Amino acid sequence: MNKSVYASPDQVSETKRHILTVLVDNEPGVLARVIGMFSGRGYNIDSLNVAEVSNDENISRITIVTHGTSEVVSQIEKQLLRIVPVHSVTNLDQEGSSVEAEVALIYIYISETNKKKVYQLCDLYRARKIENENNTTIFEIAGASERVNRFIKEINEITKVEIVRSGPVAISSIKKNEEE
Amino acid sequence: MNNEITGAEIVLKSLAEQGVEVVFGYPGGAVLPIYDTLFKQNSIKHVLVRQEGGAIHAAEGYARSTGKTGVVLVTSGPGATNVVTGLTDAMMDSVPIVCITGQVPQHLIGSDAFQECDTTGITRPCTKHNYLVKDVNKLSSVFHEAFTIAQNGRPGPVLIDIPKDVQFASGTYEEKNKIIIPSHRLFEPSPDFEKNKIEEAVELISKAKKPIFYIGGGCINSGPKASKLVREFINMVGSPVTMTLMGLGVVGSSDKNSLGMLGMHGMYEANMAMHECDVMINIGARFDDRVTGRLDAFSPNSKKIHIDIDESNINKTINVDVPIIGDVKQVVEKMILIWKDKKYKIHTDSLKLWWDKINKWKEVDCLNYNNEGKQIKPQYAVQRLYELTKNTKTFITTEVGQHQMWAAQFYKFEEPNRWLTSGGLGTMGYGFPAAIGAQVGHPDALVVDIAGDASILMNIQEMSTAVQYRLPVKIFILNNEYMGMVRQWQELLHGGRYSESYTDSLPDFVKLAESYKAVGLRAKTTDDLDNVINQMIETKNTVIADIWVTKEENCFPMIQSGSAHNEMMLSKDQKQDKKSAEKGKILV
Numbered sequence: 205m206n207k208s209v210y211a212s213p214d215q216v217s218e219t220k221r222h223i224l225t226v227l228v229d230n231e232p233g234v235l236a237r238v239i240g241m242f243s244g245r246g247y248n249i250d251s252l253n254v255a256e257v258s259n260d261e262n263i264s265r266i267t268i269v270t271h272g273t274s275e276v277v278s279q280i281e282k283q284l285l286r287i288v289p290v291h292s293v294t295n296l297d298q299e300g301s302s303v304e305a306e307v308a309l310i311y312i313y314i315s316e317t318n319k320k321k322v323y324q325l326c327d328l329y330r331a332r333k334i335e336n337e338n339n340t341t342i343f344e345i346a347g348a349s350e351r352v353n354r355f356i357k358e359i360n361e362i363t364k365v366e367i368v369r370s371g372p373v374a375i376s377s378i379k380k381n382e383e384e
Numbered sequence: 385m386n387n388e389i390t391g392a393e394i395v396l397k398s399l400a401e402q403g404v405e406v407v408f409g410y411p412g413g414a415v416l417p418i419y420d421t422l423f424k425q426n427s428i429k430h431v432l433v434r435q436e437g438g439a440i441h442a443a444e445g446y447a448r449s450t451g452k453t454g455v456v457l458v459t460s461g462p463g464a465t466n467v468v469t470g471l472t473d474a475m476m477d478s479v480p481i482v483c484i485t486g487q488v489p490q491h492l493i494g495s496d497a498f499q500e501c502d503t504t505g506i507t508r509p510c511t512k513h514n515y516l517v518k519d520v521n522k523l524s525s526v527f528h529e530a531f532t533i534a535q536n537g538r539p540g541p542v543l544i545d546i547p548k549d550v551q552f553a554s555g556t557y558e559e560k561n562k563i564i565i566p567s568h569r570l571f572e573p574s575p576d577f578e579k580n581k582i583e584e585a586v587e588l589i590s591k592a593k594k595p596i597f598y599i600g601g602g603c604i605n606s607g608p609k610a611s612k613l614v615r616e617f618i619n620m621v622g623s624p625v626t627m628t629l630m631g632l633g634v635v636g637s638s639d640k641n642s643l644g645m646l647g648m649h650g651m652y653e654a655n656m657a658m659h660e661c662d663v664m665i666n667i668g669a670r671f672d673d674r675v676t677g678r679l680d681a682f683s684p685n686s687k688k689i690h691i692d693i694d695e696s697n698i699n700k701t702i703n704v705d706v707p708i709i710g711d712v713k714q715v716v717e718k719m720i721l722i723w724k725d726k727k728y729k730i731h732t733d734s735l736k737l738w739w740d741k742i743n744k745w746k747e748v749d750c751l752n753y754n755n756e757g758k759q760i761k762p763q764y765a766v767q768r769l770y771e772l773t774k775n776t777k778t779f780i781t782t783e784v785g786q787h788q789m790w791a792a793q794f795y796k797f798e799e800p801n802r803w804l805t806s807g808g809l810g811t812m813g814y815g816f817p818a819a820i821g822a823q824v825g826h827p828d829a830l831v832v833d834i835a836g837d838a839s840i841l842m843n844i845q846e847m848s849t850a851v852q853y854r855l856p857v858k859i860f861i862l863n864n865e866y867m868g869m870v871r872q873w874q875e876l877l878h879g880g881r882y883s884e885s886y887t888d889s890l891p892d893f894v895k896l897a898e899s900y901k902a903v904g905l906r907a908k909t910t911d912d913l914d915n916v917i918n919q920m921i922e923t924k925n926t927v928i929a930d931i932w933v934t935k936e937e938n939c940f941p942m943i944q945s946g947s948a949h950n951e952m953m954l955s956k957d958q959k960q961d962k963k964s965a966e967k968g969k970i971l972v
Contacts, residue, residue, distance in 0.1 A: 229569075232516065233504060233505075233508065233514075233516075236505070236508060237508060240508055240509055241509075244509050275699065278699070279696065279699075279700060282695050282696035282698070283696050285695065285696075286694070286696055288512070288513040288533060288569050289569065290568070291568045292568070
């Protein structure tokens, strides 16, 4: 953001990565409302994930990874809550502990010379080969983003790959009353 | 089913059940079924404007002067895009509006059909919420939810886009009380939620030595009772109070505690008091940049209490010590109870010292201007307008620019809902259609649009509307042949290079009025002024009063961009320090 004389003097906290979980009514335009708020107000989206999680209540869960000072992120949370179909916004970093994971699908170019190394690495990272009708070497790896990053870095050193990543999804790991 | 009616009929029935009396609109291909139904009924009146932009500002004027929700009906494509400015204006100034737009039939959506546009896409960021209704059976529930959302919490505009086939289709109507709106879709202030904060705030006020109330438009949105309670509480505390542009009228101008407006063109004493106070009580204002000036020097030594119904306004630009989220009426009512209950009283001696200091600032007489000669000073024109209309029930609207600020400074408002101006968005062309809307809501009142020669031309086509409905709206043009505020900034910040701010080839406003079969009047010198104003008031017809004012008058006092509250400029001889001026130049 530009430093202007109108900028708040109290914005001294450091820029950090935050994961926000947003529960929304699954109705047309709801995703556009959420991402439009980010672009319109100049906030960042590092990754975004959305899917319906409750068929009977018609609720979708949006996971947004963003970065900013705690003041900016708190403003993002409040702006999200103004959107009519938004049920709740949770900042998983403020919730305390959370578990996050993402999925990557990787098309690996394999030759006789690198085959052994590739399979060894995939074994090491527990990347699973996905069977497909063309019998090409497509691997799936799931887990924390850093682990996926490391795998991609190492496989890149061995051979050429094509990658698609889901971006992280996350859930609070705080113990809930499980008796219900 | 025999209970089925058409979508268009559902629209009208929903409006009727919501108590809508008047709709501002303009017909077109995609809303013809609704207009056909409108033709067959008598309960809802339609005001035909001359451009859709006029319809939405008229609805805003109607809403803000009556406290009801303004309703707009326009067609697809250009009809919808023409209301975008007004929707944004209503969003910024929190005006409850329900805007109905026609859409091409569903099977044509996405085909670039004639007069098709992505209305819900375009209006998403400038409405509180919007709908594209695809199922006729959902139409009535959408309408009832839309009205609730427009009025609930912080009010704002809601848009309903209805494809033409849905208007023709048959479906069932559901009554308002049968609709259940899930609570997350609304703002539900819980009365006990902020109890501790309210107690903390009241205690803080009781210990203040130099308190000031900073009142905004939220007090007006909370209803007339909120203004009454705010006045009562301020009187109990005995504290000075200043109001934002949007809050004028919450506390009467003649009230002994009132310091008038604050901010960029606010009163010297109000801004100085904001700068030096020890406890600031913000009720329904949002620390707008026109109010705060330079943020790092904004009221540096005060504890700040902020009452706002919209949580996103808390700590947005200014960090506050005691935030209270809730409706002004409910919160202030509680504050009064606590104050009485605990028998709080501000220390009399320190309050007296505070007032002494404020009275010294008042002696600066910041609105003073040189009123010599026969040429009419714009300030003088507004002063005379006030003197000659103060005993009549008067609504004042404005366009945007110097005339708007002079109106805010020199017209004295004693009641809420009498002052209608575009504050947040600053929309030139707002005032005249807003005056039309206010006049529709108050047929017997005097409604005056204080305008500039440039602004009035932005929606001059609405002359036809005013004359057609015999609305005796008065347009009071402070004519200096300039876009005055642009010229002022060019003089102060751009070396006096008046790039494109001279309004050449202005129409003859008297003849223009006459061509619409309205009345045109002109005042060229101070000798004509009172006569023209009196004639304007007495005329039972639409009037344009063309007031020729001095051309290069500047609006003072002024906090220049990049300066702080205690660095007010009282006249143009006073220069801003170079560093702030350079920084301020890039701001708006």
